[in-house]
Amino acid sequence: xxxxxxxGLCFALSGVLFxxxxxxxxxxxxxxxxxxxxxxxxxxxxxxxxxSGNALSSMDGxxxxxxxxxxxxxxxxxxxxxxxMIFRLHGTVNADDASLLKG
Amino acid sequence: MAxxxxxxxxxxxxxxxxxxxxxxxxxxxxxxxIACLAIFLSFLTSVAIICEFLQMPPTARIFEMDIYNWxxxxxxxxxxxxxxxxxxxxxxxxxxxxxxxxHVYSIGYMHGDPGFRRFFIYMNLFxxxxxxxxxxxxLLLMFVGWEGVGLCSYLLIGFWYEKDSASNAGKKxxxxxxxxxxxxxxxxxxxxxxxxxxxxxxxxxxxxxxNAHLLNGHLVAIITLLFFVGAVGKSAQIxxxxxxxxxxxxxxxxxxxxxxxTMVTAGVYMIARLNFLYSMAPAxxxxxxxxxxxxAFFAASIGFAQYDIKRVLAxxxxxxxxxxxxxxxxxxxxxxxxxxxxxxxxxxxxxLGAGSVMHAMSGELDMRNMGGLRKKTPVTYWTFFIACLAIxxxxxFSGFFSKDEILWKAFSSSQGHMLIWLLAAVTAGxxxxxxxxxxxxxxxxxxxxxxxxxxxxxxxxxxxTIPLMILAFLSLVGGYVGIPHILGGGNCIEQxxxxxxxPTTHLASTGSFDIISAAWASAGAAGHDGSLELALMVxxxxxxxxxxxxxxxxxxxNPALPQRFTAKCARLYxxxxxxxxxxxxxDLIFVRGTLKAGGFLxxxxxxxxxxxxxxxxxxxxxxxxxxxxxxxxxxxxxxAIGIILGAIVVVGYLIVAPMF
Amino acid sequence: xxxxxxxxxxxxxAALVAIASSVLMATRRNPIHIALWMIVVFFAVAxxxxxxxxxxxxxxxxxxxxxxxxxxxxxVIMLVQVEKGEEAGGARGETPRLSKMRVAGALITxxxxxxxxxxxxxxxxxxxxxxxxxxxxxxxxxxxxxxxxLYGRYLFPFEIASILLLVGIVGAVVIAKRKK
Numbered sequence: 001x002x003x004x005x006x007x008g009l010c011f012a013l014s015g016v017l018f019x020x021x022x023x024x025x026x027x028x029x030x031x032x033x034x035x036x037x038x039x040x041x042x043x044x045x046x047x048x049x050x051x052s053g054n055a056l057s058s059m060d061g062x063x064x065x066x067x068x069x070x071x072x073x074x075x076x077x078x079x080x081x082x083x084x085m086i087f088r089l090h091g092t093v094n095a096d097d098a099s100l101l102k103g
Numbered sequence: 104m105a106x107x108x109x110x111x112x113x114x115x116x117x118x119x120x121x122x123x124x125x126x127x128x129x130x131x132x133x134x135x136x137i138a139c140l141a142i143f144l145s146f147l148t149s150v151a152i153i154c155e156f157l158q159m160p161p162t163a164r165i166f167e168m169d170i171y172n173w174x175x176x177x178x179x180x181x182x183x184x185x186x187x188x189x190x191x192x193x194x195x196x197x198x199x200x201x202x203x204x205x206h207v208y209s210i211g212y213m214h215g216d217p218g219f220r221r222f223f224i225y226m227n228l229f230x231x232x233x234x235x236x237x238x239x240x241x242l243l244l245m246f247v248g249w250e251g252v253g254l255c256s257y258l259l260i261g262f263w264y265e266k267d268s269a270s271n272a273g274k275k276x277x278x279x280x281x282x283x284x285x286x287x288x289x290x291x292x293x294x295x296x297x298x299x300x301x302x303x304x305x306x307x308x309x310x311x312x313x314n315a316h317l318l319n320g321h322l323v324a325i326i327t328l329l330f331f332v333g334a335v336g337k338s339a340q341i342x343x344x345x346x347x348x349x350x351x352x353x354x355x356x357x358x359x360x361x362x363x364x365t366m367v368t369a370g371v372y373m374i375a376r377l378n379f380l381y382s383m384a385p386a387x388x389x390x391x392x393x394x395x396x397x398x399a400f401f402a403a404s405i406g407f408a409q410y411d412i413k414r415v416l417a418x419x420x421x422x423x424x425x426x427x428x429x430x431x432x433x434x435x436x437x438x439x440x441x442x443x444x445x446x447x448x449x450x451x452x453x454x455l456g457a458g459s460v461m462h463a464m465s466g467e468l469d470m471r472n473m474g475g476l477r478k479k480t481p482v483t484y485w486t487f488f489i490a491c492l493a494i495x496x497x498x499x500f501s502g503f504f505s506k507d508e509i510l511w512k513a514f515s516s517s518q519g520h521m522l523i524w525l526l527a528a529v530t531a532g533x534x535x536x537x538x539x540x541x542x543x544x545x546x547x548x549x550x551x552x553x554x555x556x557x558x559x560x561x562x563x564x565x566x567x568t569i570p571l572m573i574l575a576f577l578s579l580v581g582g583y584v585g586i587p588h589i590l591g592g593g594n595c596i597e598q599x600x601x602x603x604x605x606p607t608t609h610l611a612s613t614g615s616f617d618i619i620s621a622a623w624a625s626a627g628a629a630g631h632d633g634s635l636e637l638a639l640m641v642x643x644x645x646x647x648x649x650x651x652x653x654x655x656x657x658x659x660x661n662p663a664l665p666q667r668f669t670a671k672c673a674r675l676y677x678x679x680x681x682x683x684x685x686x687x688x689x690d691l692i693f694v695r696g697t698l699k700a701g702g703f704l705x706x707x708x709x710x711x712x713x714x715x716x717x718x719x720x721x722x723x724x725x726x727x728x729x730x731x732x733x734x735x736x737x738x739x740x741x742x743a744i745g746i747i748l749g750a751i752v753v754v755g756y757l758i759v760a761p762m763f
Numbered sequence: 764x765x766x767x768x769x770x771x772x773x774x775x776x777a778a779l780v781a782i783a784s785s786v787l788m789a790t791r792r793n794p795i796h797i798a799l800w801m802i803v804v805f806f807a808v809a810x811x812x813x814x815x816x817x818x819x820x821x822x823x824x825x826x827x828x829x830x831x832x833x834x835x836x837x838x839v840i841m842l843v844q845v846e847k848g849e850e851a852g853g854a855r856g857e858t859p860r861l862s863k864m865r866v867a868g869a870l871i872t873x874x875x876x877x878x879x880x881x882x883x884x885x886x887x888x889x890x891x892x893x894x895x896x897x898x899x900x901x902x903x904x905x906x907x908x909x910x911x912x913l914y915g916r917y918l919f920p921f922e923i924a925s926i927l928l929l930v931g932i933v934g935a936v937v938i939a940k941r942k943k
Contacts, residue, residue, distance in 0.1 A: 004897075005774050005814055011883035013778050013811075017785055017804075019876035022747060023869045024789035026740050032794055032840055034740070036801050039832065040785055043808055046820075054815040058893030059900070059908060062817050063917055066909070069820075069827050070924045074931030076832045080839045081939040087843045095739060102737025744868035747875055754878045 010051030017044035031083055031093045035076075042072050105166040107148060108187045111195055111238060114145040115231035119224060126220040132210070138223035139206040142230055146199035153192045161602050164189055167240055167309065174243075179304035186240035186308060190375055190603045193440060193596075194237040197447045201364045202230050204570035208455050209356040211567035212462065218262060222354070225262070229255035233365050237372055241307040242291050245373070249287065249337065252366045253280045259361060260353040272349035279346040283336015290329030297322050312379050324384040330377060331391055334370025338424045340398045345686055347421055351413040355458030358413060363420050363454050364447035371424070371443055374431045378604055382434065392432025392519070396526045399425025401683075403533040407540070408680040410470045412457050415541045419494070420450055422534060426509055429527055433519040435512035436604040437597040441585045442505035444596075448581050449493040449502055452574035456487040459563045459571065460545060465556050470541065475550030479560045482568040484546050486575040491542045493578040495535035496647045501582030503644075506531060508587060510643055511636050528643055535650030543658035587636070774814050781807035794840045798833055805829040816897045818905040 021040035028034050046065045053061020083093060090097050118141030122134050129137075156164045169184035187195070206226060213222050232255055236248025253276075261273025295306060301317040303310065315323070334340070339347040350362050361367070374381060374391070381388055402421035409415045423446050430439030463480050464473060477484050493502035510531070514524035550557055562568065585596040657664050669676040678684070734745070781804050788800035805828045812821035900908050913921050 005770060007888060008884050009774070009778075010811070010815070012880060013781070015876055015879035015883055016782055017808075018879070019872055020782070020785045020789055022743075022872045022875070026743055026747075026868045026872065027865050028789075030794060032836065032843065033797055036797055036836060037789065039828070040788070040801070040804065043805065043828070046824075047808060047811065050812055050815050050817045050820060052888070052890075054817070054897070055888055056890045056893055057896040059895040059912055060893070062820050062909060063912055065817070065820050066823065066913070067920060067924055069823060070928065073827055073832060074927055076835055077931050077935040078938065080835055081935040083839060084842060084939050093843050098739070099737030101739075102735060741864055741868070744864070744871065747868065747872055751871065751875045751878065754875065754882065758878055758882050 004054070005051075007051045007055040011048055014044045014048040014051065017041075017047065029095050031086065031095050031098070032080075034095060035079055035083070039072065039076070042068065105168065108152065108166050108168055108185045108238065109170055110148050111145050111152075111187075111199070112185070112231055112234040114141045114148070115227045115234060117141060119227040119231055122220060122224045122227060126224060131219050134220050135206075135210045135223055138227050139203060139210070141227055142199055142203040142206050145230070145234065146196070146203050149192060149195040149199055152187055153196065156189065156192060161598075164602060165309075169240075177304075179299075181241055181243045181306055183244060184240040184307075185238040187238060188603055189600050190372075190440065191237050193444060193600070194372055195234060197444050198230065198233050198237065198365050201447050201451050201574070202226075202233075202360055204573055205356050205360045205364075205451065205455065208359075208458070208567050208570040209354075211564045212356055212458055213354065216354075222259075222262065225255055225258045226356075226360070229259065229361060229366075233369070236369055240309070241305075242294070242311075243306050245376075246287065246291065249333070249369060249373075250284065252361070252369060253277060253284070253337070256280070256350070256361050256366055259357040260350045262353055262357065266352070269352040272346075272352040276346040276350050279343050280336050283333045283343055286329045286332025286336070288333075290326050290333065293322070293329060294326050297326070308376060311377075315379050315383065318383075320383060323380055324386050327377070327381050327384045327387040328390065330373060330380075331387060334373055334428075335394065336370075338367045338370030338428070339421050340370075340394050340425065340428060341401060342685075344398065344402065344421050345689060348414050348417045348682070351411070351417050355413070355454055355461065358417070359451045359454030359458070362417065363450040367420060367424055368427070368443045368447070371427045371431060371439055374428075375436050375440055375603070378436050381431070388432050388434065390432075392429050392513070392523055395425045395428030395430075395432055396513075396523050396530070397425070398422070399429065399530045400526055400533070403530050403537065404679060405682050406537040407533070408676060411468050412460065412470055412473075412541060412545060413454070413468060415470075415537065416450070416453055416457060419453075419534065419538065422530060423450065423494070425530075426506065426527065429513055429523060430509040433513050433516045433523070435509060435516060437600040438505065438508040438512050440600060441596050442509055445493070445501040445505040445578070445581050448574055449490040449500075449578040452486060452490040452571060452578055453494070455567070455571055455574065456483050456490065459483040459567055460487075462563050462567070463560045464552060465559055467552065467556060470544040472552050472556075473545045473550070474548040474552070476546045476560065480562045482562060482571060486568075486571040487542060487546070489575045490578055491538045493582075494538050495651060496531055496643060498644055499579075501578050501580070504582035504585045504587070507640050507643060508585060511587075511639055514639060515635070524639075528646055531643055532646040532650040535647040536654050539651045539654035540658055543654060547659055548662065770814055774811065777807045777810040777814070781811070795837070798837050798840065801836075802829050802833050805833070816900065816905070819909045 018041050021037045021044060024037035025034050025041070028037065046068055049061040049065050049068070051061075053059065053064075086098060087093050118138050121137055126134055152166070166187040167184065168186075169182035171183040172180060173183050174181040206223070209222065209226065213219050216222065229252060232248045232251030234248075236245055236252060239245040239248060257273045257277040260276050261270045264270045264273075291306070294311070295304075297318055298305065298311065298314060301314070303314045303317065305311065305314075318326075336343045347362060347367070351358055353361075381391075399422045402418045402425065406415050406418040406422065409418065423442070427439045427442050427446070430436070430442060459480065460473070460476065460483060461468060463476065463483070467473065489500070493500040496503045496506045510524060510527055513519045513527055514521060550560075552560075563571075584599075585594055587594050657668075681687075784800045784803040784807060788797050788804060791797045791800065805824060809821045809824040809829070812818075812824060895908065
């Protein structure tokens with residue numbers, strides 16, 4: 001009764017989540033929303049790792065996800081600090097206003 | 104003695120080095136005496152060698168010695184080596200002997216000049232290079248000397264370099280010479296290549312002579328023609344003579360040594376040295392003779408209308424060189440060398456005499472401002488007179504024997520032609536005329552100089568007049584080594600030079616190959632045509648006397664006659680006085696042409712193509728950069744799109760690759 | 764049809780919830796709503812982790828992502844005080860060129876999705892099986908296994924991660940400090 005989930009489906013799900021996150025990251029204007037979509041992409045990748053760790057009977061997937069989460073947490077902290085700075089400078093969190101890299 | 108032949112060029116080289124390095128620390132007169140001593144020692148060595156030669160049988164009179172192996176490349180080797188045979192030793196004697204006298208003269212002439220030491224340094228260098236030219240035993244060493252004398256000519260013509268006209272004249276001489284040297288080089292290359300194609304890799308004269316028969320006639324004609332181009336440049340024949348009149352900007356001893364006695368005769372020497380090649384190419388010999396006689400006539404005509412005494416002598420030199428080339432062209436090599444020797448004596452003397460006149464007249468050059476110098480400068484007067492008699496070809500003087508030999512050979516040799524003789528004889532008459540025009544104009548009549556110049560007229564110091572007297576003596580007796588057979592002499596110089604020219608004199612006389620029988624044959628031919636030769640001799644003397652008397656009439660008896668003559672033929676006079684506008688023609692064609700070509704190349708090639716290429720590359724890069732720059736929009740999300748595109752490509756590859 | 768088992772059903776439900784929430788999340792206007800839907804996604808994914816025998820990670824997911832990170836994001840959203848709609852301060856209209864570019868980018872992403880789907884469904888996993896089978900791990904305890912691995916084989920990355928966290932803390936404080 002407790003059979004294993006086929007890894008292909010998990011990967012498919014991971015792909016769907018990733019694509020939705022990518023489209024959201026490309027299309028939205030608010031930088032915080034973009035950031036959240038990026039977190040979604042990271043989650044999709046985590047899911048893929050866990051799925052393959054499960055399919056290959058290895059704990060390496062889980063360990064890797066552990067570190068990914070750590071990094072995501074740090075990234076969230078620093079990134080949001082930067083967004084706060086941008087808000088202070090520009091008065092807005094519109095992604096289109098931060099185009100100083102234009103060259 | 105054979106081991107010491109290297110001393111001949113070594114002494115002047117040593118003098119050059121000593122004066123060059125120590126010049127400023129030794130006194131001026133000491134430097135001058137070192138220079139003169141160097142030349143004198145070379146002269147003594149040459150005298151010793153010729154004395155030894157005279158004790159040896161004719162066929163053994165060759166000293167050859169290699170000092171250093173300069174180029175060694177497989178089979179081919181070019182040594183630094185010297186060859187003294189009959190021809191070289193005569194040249195050495197002329198160069199060092201006349202050179203020594205001129206050096207002594209210069210001590211007086213250049214007195215007080217700030218470049219006194221520099222002068223003797225350059226003069227020694229010149230003599231060294233000239234001796235290298237005449238004693239080198241291979242074509243390459245000869246060419247080193249050839250270029251070296253060209254360099255020294257440039258240095259000495261432009262000696263007073265602050266004067267624009269002098270430095271320009273030096274440049275002109277060097278550049279025009281370069282044109283000739285190009286032909287010379289092409290000749291060397293062609294000779295080297297064609298001999299090499301036959302398996303003989305050498306540039307030494309002896310070996311070339313042995314293997315000359317391997318080359319075919321047309322090739323030899325081209326090679327000799329190319330060498331002759333070099334001679335035309337160095338010895339100032341048509342069309343490359345234009346540098347010699349301008350070269351008179353240099354100090355007078357320079358004009359005497361370089362542009363009368365030695366350097367300009369290098370071309371004649373070269374043809375004499377390569378006589379075996381020239382005898383294989385009758386076509387080239389004809390060209391040589393034609394150019395020689397045309398140059399002689401042309402230059403003599405210009406001499407009629409010049410007033411600068413040095414210019415008259417310059418054109419006279421060109422004309423006499425023409426005579427020497429006539430001799431070479433008709434196969435009379437010995438006669439040409441003989442005339443080279445006597446010309447060195449009397450032309451050297453004429454130039455030194457002109458220098459003495461300039462010294463007396465405080466630097467005046469124009470004949471129209473001179474006159475009446477007979478009593479005030481007697482030594483100069485009498486030596487100049489002797490030289491004029493010699494150049495006019497009056498019997499008893501040296502010029503008579505050599506010039507007559509040339510005229511006779513031009514008429515009678517198998518390469519000669521009556522028209523050549525005719526033109527040469529007319530030119531001889533013209534020579535007599537304009538030389539005596541110069542003589543009378545400079546020394547006779549009223550003194551037409553200004554008062555203060557008249558006040559200063561004085562005879563030159565002994566250090567200048569003694570060389571004049573020695574040269575005058577040589578101009579008198581120098582011809583007696585070549586008294587032709589019909590006048591009872593043995594034509595010693597021709598016999599002396601026979602080992603060098605011997606195997607080819609058959610072209611000039613009968614056609615036999617043996618040296619001894621050739622000598623007899625020429626004697627026999629002389630006896631056969633003896634009356635004809637005598638008749639021609641008398642005819643040339645008459646022509647010379649006519650020339651002298653016309654000059655006498657025009658310039659002594661009736662001084663107003665020249666004015667009337669030029670007034671009547673004003674246009675002709677104008678053309679001749681301006682040297683037929685040849686310099687202006689060259690300026691138009693070559694100088695302006697080169698400048699225009701340079702300007703065209705500047706605009707079309709340099710600015711258009713090369714700059715365009717470089718700037719175009721830069722502009723293309725800039726435009727490409729402008730286009731590519733649009734990717735960087737500054738919007739982060741568009742960068743994310745780029746990343747996703749990249750991911751698509753990579754994942755696509757990973758998916759597709761295992762299928763193949 | 765081994766999908767229709769207990770696990771399978773739960774998986775399908777959780778997957779559908781995740782997908783729906785993420786779609787909703789990507790299309791809302793109000794950032795607060797987006798954050799809340801995001802939390803739902805995280806929970807759904809945590810459920811799936813449980814199904815995949817990664818209990819520790821599931822809990823960590825809830826604690827770290829849904830707990831800490833989302834709280835952080837919510838705080839910042841409120842700090843930035845974006846009210847309805849995202850056009851706070853960016854009231855000027857979109858320049859048409861940009862939205863065209865992004866729409867094109869979005870469409871391109873679908874290609875990536877198709878590729879991923881292709882790879883996921885038609886390729887077999889070829890790796891060699893490891894030792895940590897679900898039963899073996901569960902016998903010892905998932906957390907214990909994770910702990911032994913983290914402090915054993917993966918000690919070095921673990922320490923580096925802690926330094927990373929330190930750096931992050933310091934950096935965040937430095938960046939967000941108000942200049943006096």
